[in-house]
Amino acid sequence: MLSIALLLLPDFLLIVAGFSLCRWTALDRPVWAGVERLVYWLLFPVLLFTSIVRSPLQPAATLGLAAGGVLTVGTGIVLATLLRSVPGVDAHRQASGAQVAFRFNSYVALALAERLGGSASVAWVALLIALCVPLCNIGAVWSLARHGGHSTGRELLRNPLILATVAGLLGNLAGLKLPQVVDITFGRIGGAALPLGLMAVGAGLQFGGLREAKGLAVALLAIRHAVLPVVGLLLGVALALPLGQAQILVAFAAMPTASSCYVLAARMGGDGVYVAGLVTASTLLGMVSVPVALTLFSRLHGG
Template identity: 65%
Template sequence: MSDALLLLPDFTLIVIGWLLCRHTPLNRPVWDGVERLVYYLLFPALLFSAILRHPLQPSAAASLAACGLGVVALGVTLAYAVKLWPGVDAKLHASGAQVAFRFNSYVALALAERLAGIQGVAWVALLVALCVPLCNIAAVWPLARHGGHGFWRELARNPLILSTAAGLVCNLLGIRLPELATTTLVRIGGAALPLGLMAVGAGLTFGGLKRAPWLAGAFLSIRHAILPAAAIGMSLALVMPPAQQAIVVAFAALPTASSAYVLAARMGGDGSFVAGLVTLSTLIGMAGLPLALLALRAMA
């Protein structure tokens, strides 16, 4: 399977969710419950178990970690800066800003082994552990402010942030769960991807992006043009090994996180706008990710 086709199942699940919600008895009330299940149980279980299963070795990949954090920090800065443009709708910006810097960790882990074997999986696990907390905090901040929620209260109650922090702490302390508990968490987390993507499809209204097409274009340009280009430049400037260069460029070119829609919907944002962004990001990523890797090989 080529790098482009690797994203096809994700997009197919989004289409299936849309068809089920629009053309079967599994309509909107059913998917409201699915969103809550994914947000409060399935995604947290997936994040915690994924981080805990891969021992972190920051010293062995310091340049990789610095590059990954730099890419995310740049994405957050640019996404927030978009709000300074005249005429930006505050709710749409608060909902969609996360699309510019969050990433699909499932696709990242799937690509890692193809690009760099088992070592690549360990490198991506490190990036996930370091960058997911930053991404989630940056995603919650504008939504909490726009919705009038207390930021620190939202962080303290956010299941994605809590599960990521718990996994990171347990990993660094060398804590390992019993095999039975690990297997149970892995199986619970395994349901997060298909249900999360189908929930994106169920919430999709194709007119959602029409309210601010230029804003959507700005967020997607950051995600799929500026960040991959920055990753190529940083990885070459740091003279990283070729395998690490490929991992960090692929990381920067990933489609946005499918849970972005769930977060926006659960925190009172514009779910339909974010669902459209997630779908477009998945489509763009199918072509953009392999193109970013080709650009890296041409410049290395």
């Protein structure tokens, strides 16, 4: 477990660096808001596109992994939705926070995949992102729809991560080969996405947002960090995934939630402060849940 935790340590230190810079230097929140936009609209889409185009996906060989990712996210959506029927649960906070239980931090997922298995693992995570980001966004937007007049379809069609991933998949299937100059340029642009993205996650951490509805917070975080990793482990066995893909599925299932949960909640009239607290707690819990899940995976497979 220590070796896996050390694998995550560089990413965790980048998050700490972003948190520290935002609060104790002139690089305050407005600076990091601009960094978030840069990563979201340019750096991260370029990283996804180039990762997918460079790596042969072999759709038939990744069908089981794709099914595992969709089933994992689907389980989270169902469980988070069922919390609406629990007596005493505040409907507004549940609608705002439900997304925390099933969305995932793509920055951390890609950074970890690169360390676990190089470009092949990055391509597998990119495939999971391609399939699960739309599903997560549908679940999140649907949950918040009652609090605003936003169109789910329009939000999905404008998502740069989805657009870049679809473009990468189409390019890969068409056998697209980028010219060397373009490939190097895109590689350098995409290479900036992970460190800046992780630092932006740290800059966005907020404490104190969970003073209300603590029971709901515990339930949502338990789904994200306890239930879904177990689901990922079981699906890897049930679907007879190759070892590398099974490991990526487990890591994917144990990810901290997406930092953009706050943005969506605030934009669609949800309880942004509460969601910010959930995102902060999930980011910290992810530094434990990922090593634990991967250690269980290693022991299950005799590693």
